[in-house]
Amino acid sequence: MSTIDGVGAVIAELQRFADQATSNPKLDEMEAAVRELWRRHRADEMRRTLRAALEASGAKLPAADFDAIACGRVDAEDRSLTAARLFLESDLNFLVLAGDFGVGKSFGTLAAIAELYVKPRVRQWAADVEAKIALGGFDLSKSPAENLALVAPPDATARVMPLSFAWWLGSALSSTWEPWREERARGAKQGNRSVPVLVVDDLASEPESDRETAALEALVEHRLTRKTIFTTNASAAVLRGRYGLRAGDRIGHLGRRVYIEGPSRRRGSAW
Ligand SMILES: Nc1ncnc2c1ncn2[C@@H]1O[C@H](COP(=O)(O)OP(=O)(O)OP(=O)(O)O)[C@@H](O)[C@H]1O
Ligand SMILES: [Mg+2]
Numbered sequence: 001m002s003t004i005d006g007v008g009a010v011i012a013e014l015q016r017f018a019d020q021a022t023s024n025p026k027l028d029e030m031e032a033a034v035r036e037l038w039r040r041h042r043a044d045e046m047r048r049t050l051r052a053a054l055e056a057s058g059a060k061l062p063a064a065d066f067d068a069i070a071c072g073r074v075d076a077e078d079r080s081l082t083a084a085r086l087f088l089e090s091d092l093n094f095l096v097l098a099g100d101f102g103v104g105k106s107f108g109t110l111a112a113i114a115e116l117y118v119k120p121r122v123r124q125w126a127a128d129v130e131a132k133i134a135l136g137g138f139d140l141s142k143s144p145a146e147n148l149a150l151v152a153p154p155d156a157t158a159r160v161m162p163l164s165f166a167w168w169l170g171s172a173l174s175s176t177w178e179p180w181r182e183e184r185a186r187g188a189k190q191g192n193r194s195v196p197v198l199v200v201d202d203l204a205s206e207p208e209s210d211r212e213t214a215a216l217e218a219l220v221e222h223r224l225t226r227k228t229i230f231t232t233n234a235s236a237a238v239l240r241g242r243y244g245l246r247a248g249d250r251i252g253h254l255g256r257r258v259y260i261e262g263p264s265r266r267r268g269s270a271w
Contacts, residue, residue, distance in 0.1 A: 014135065031136050033144035038133060042126065047071060050114065050122045059110050060201060069111050078265075080108030083258045084229060088116050088197070094220075094255025095229045096203075098236070102264025105231040106201050113197060193219060197227045204234035204242055216247045224254065 038045075051070035059066075068074060074081070080103055087095040097105045129148075138147045200219075206212070220228075232239065236257065240248060251257075 026140055027136060027138060030138040030140060030144060030147060031133065034138060034147050035133055037144050037148050038129065046122050046126055049125060050118060053118050053122065054110060054114060057110070057113075059106065059199070061106055061110060065107055065110070069107075069114050074111050075104075078104050078108055079262075080104035080260050081111050082108075083260065084109045084112035085115065087229065087256070088112055088227065092255045093224065093227055094251040095227075096239075096251060096255070096257035097229060097231045097260065098234065098257060099260030100262060100264070101233055102266040103260045103262050104265050105260065107265075109199055109201075109229050109231060113199070117197065193222055194226075197229070198223060199229045199231070201231050203230045203232040204238060205232075208242070212242065213244045213247070216243045220247045220250050224250070228255075 047070045051066055054066045054069055080097060080099070083097055084095065097109065099105055133148075230251075234242070236248075
């Protein structure tokens with residue numbers, strides 16, 4: 001079929017929807033019901049979609065943190081969040097977000113990613129839902145809720161997230177990365193190290209291994225043209241001692257290390 005035929009078919013289909021909508025009062029009623037349902041639940045649906053997308057990132061954060069970010073209960077002035085946001089808006093490729101525990105490195109990173117990458121997609125998804133509602137074409141044998149579900153792709157979340165948090169091992173793994181075979185066999189998750197934004201949360205908290213220097217070098221090599229955030233409690237000296245100079249040299253050339261000092265934002269200590 002030529003492109004012209006394709007466009008013609010789409011126009012004919014749209015016309016069919018329009019004709020049905022004007023000629024069938026039951027379809028008008030259904031459209032009104034679906035529209036009302038969406039209007040009432042739109043905000044909840046968007047939060048739920050955002051929440052699911054954040055969780056699908058694989059970030060190892062407490063459930064309450066996903067809720068807080070999805071509901072906008074976020075301190076937008078926070079230094080970790082600001083550092084992550086500025087980095088994501090910059091031309092830099094690497095950020096080492098170092099600092100004391102609990103200063104908001106992981107939370108701020110995910111909140112910045114939510115703001116800049118995920119929310120726009122959720123908004124686009126909502127606009128798509130609305131466009132589809134406007135086009136009608138509902139199934140009268142189904143309820144308004146079922147019709148709305150038909151309109152809203154159930155796996156919208158899977159397509160919302162262009163990035164993944166990756167557990168250190170996961171991020172360093174590739175199908176051909178033999179040194180990590182044992183860990184994989186023990187169930188270490190394989191991350192996708194080609195995502196547009198990769199977060200390696202808690203660098204240097206993984207068990208020490210004689211392969212980690214090579215693994216980090218390989219990862220950095222792979223990420224030279226993309227954005228990567230490392231969060232870590234380790235000092236520059238510890239990172240140097242543990243991963244050698246080569247990876248740090250490349251990261252420093254294409255990025256920055258930011259140190260966030262301060263008290264933990266967590267509520268309290270058990271001891
Ligand atoms: N910008 C923020 N707005 C609201 N709450 C925040 C913010 N940043 C952090 N918090 C709160 O502080 C807690 C600790 O933050 P987070 O887990 O990001 O710390 P961290 O720096 O990654 O710590 P660690 O080094 O121990 O991994 C979060 O669970 C969250 O409740
Ligand atoms: Mg953390």
